[in-house]
Amino acid sequence: MSDDQGAARTESYPSLTAREHWGRYAVGMATEALFILGLTAIGFALAYIAQAVWL
């Protein structure tokens, strides 16, 4: 129980959604999207290599 009370003082819901965090969150989302697009690019690169060899 004390665990909950202590943490509640330091990180409550309104502070999670506060405006000043939005920039960081957006950068985070963009980082993830870039990583994923990187994986996608690797996938397509494999297709182009395969085309060169077989098609």
Added chain:
Amino acid sequence: MILRPRREDHLVIGKYTGKVIVGVGLLMVVPLLTSVLFAEWDTVVDFVISMSACFIFGFGAQYLCRTDKDLAWSHGLVVASGSWIWATILGALPHWLSSHEGSYLDAMFDVMSGYTTTGLYLLQDLDHISNGLNMWRHLLTYAGGQGIVVIALTFLFKGTSGAYKVYVGEGKDERLLPNVVNTARAIWLVSLAYLAVGTLALFGVALWLGQEPVRAFLHAAWVFMGAWSTGGFAPQSFNTMWYHSFAYEIVTIVIMIAGSFNFALHWAVWTGRRSEIVRNLETVSFAITLTLTTMLATFWLARAGVYPDAMALGRKVFYQLASGHTTTGFSTIFSKAFVTQWGTIGLLAVTLAMGIGASACSTAGGIKGIRVGVIFKSLIGDVRKAIAPESAVVRQHYHHIRTQWLDDGLVKTALTITVLYLVMYLVSGLLGVLYGYEFTAALFEGVSAGSNTGLSCGVTDPSMPAVMKLSYIVFMWLGRLEFMSVFALLGYGISIVRGR
């Protein structure tokens, strides 16, 4: 000595199960309002009946099971797995009342598939269902992905420490924030942010692709839910092939893979630790196995000459592999085409990707990348120990949010769960063979169910034997809850019978 549960234990479990079912009933408000908006009156009545049934069960259980006792670990696991059963039975009412299901078992199959974010379905004539029912189908995957329990935690449990035990029972064991209720809220923040951005992106692309605005919006919301939850339900029978669009495919790929990430990873990257995405064992493991399975399928299909050029090859292979590996289940090819065009190696490559699955503490299924990574690292470590001098001490570490020691206990747990998954996959494949299906197809479909992927090669069908339907329901459930909480439920039942 097994202790028989006391009356208080039954009451605690009953009370909290009741709370979760009330939550399911409340969730039905969304499809109800959707049907009202589109004047789908028969569907409105279906949802009134279903919601009422949920509330009767939920409030009834809470009324009858009055207790001040808080949840213990064993309770938490039992509530997690037990409430899934009740949620499946009651959540199937709208499906069954719509007349689109061959039997109540079929309806429950669809609902368990939704909650576990699998995506296999038995619903017939999907292209003529109401917007309300389509909303329910997709909402099931979104809610199920978040975790029925996470929902309850957010709204109904009001910060009891026992809530954590149910949370873990559902297979999420990451603490993003010190307080578990705030962890649930952080998860919601990430999910809702992606919901807003993802739906908007899909909506924009859909309008550009020629969909009319209302359909574009509904489809965007639904496809988002299917992608983020790695569920794989789509609003039309053609699945994501409907859109015939590279842009739509790219957006769904981003959402699918993002949805398959561990929530702890999201939180780390979103709160300034961006390098985590390339250091984390799960993402590294995923990147490697995705590339390898994609390579296998790409080279095989290129050699077989199925697709005319690199663009077609890339689009088709990467999409299906990404969908399989994240255990989403979206498909831009016909189900039977896995057999008639992709062939054995193609089926096996996808089966392997599905079986491995994605990240822990996410909406994805499968063995999970972290276990694959841990086992692989442990193997390397064992080899090093074997060739190192006897006096040397070999200790390994791995990176997952923090750098952590790779100790034997961790490896043992990873191996145990992995073995359980592999046994389940094999059993599901053999079951299909027993009923006359060809082995690679049966294995593909069984792994798809057990890893909560949802790609189909044509085995899942309303005419499938009832034993297989029931078995797939069990596999989907076991896979989603990662065995432990289901075993706890069984243990609870055994202790009632055999305990003293």
Added chain:
Amino acid sequence: MSPRRTFGAVAVLALCCALVVPAVAFGLEAPTSGELVNEPKRFDGVRIEFEGEAIGEVMHRGADAWLHLNDDAYMLKNVEEGAPLGGFNSGMPVWVPGELADRIEVFGDYKHQGDVVRIEGVFNAACAEHGGDMDIHADSLEVLAQGRDALDPIRPWKGVTAVVLAVMAGVLWYADRRTRLRELRGLLRR
């Protein structure tokens, strides 16, 4: 037989073949969507005719458009109207010039049975123009049957059940709430 007679026989035979062969060629194959998916190589690049219910919507992209035609058990009547369940939907995506697509007025969904349409065109097992999609590039389209509204009346037993259950739920909710409030008040008094 004399050479002249042989020649005559062969000429008659050749004439018959010349008449029969074009007749066979002009009769287009009309596979079902199931047949197309099961044997894509057999029909790849072949000109076929295909019939189905136009479902969902038309998506115009430039001068052409995407249609989806379903040739399944729900082509003419849907489940809400009492059509017996007959398996999953099955159909084909069709790429067609925009003006032809505009001939379709009703698309199938919850409230509508779509126009039943016949198209003729070339089937692609893995279309190069469309990223490997299995599709039909059609150049002719004919509406065979007009679409219509689909009825979906509320069945009486459902209406009654809904009311009864809703009342029961309300009662239980109230009972649970009252007992909880009483408990809270009891705690406060202490």
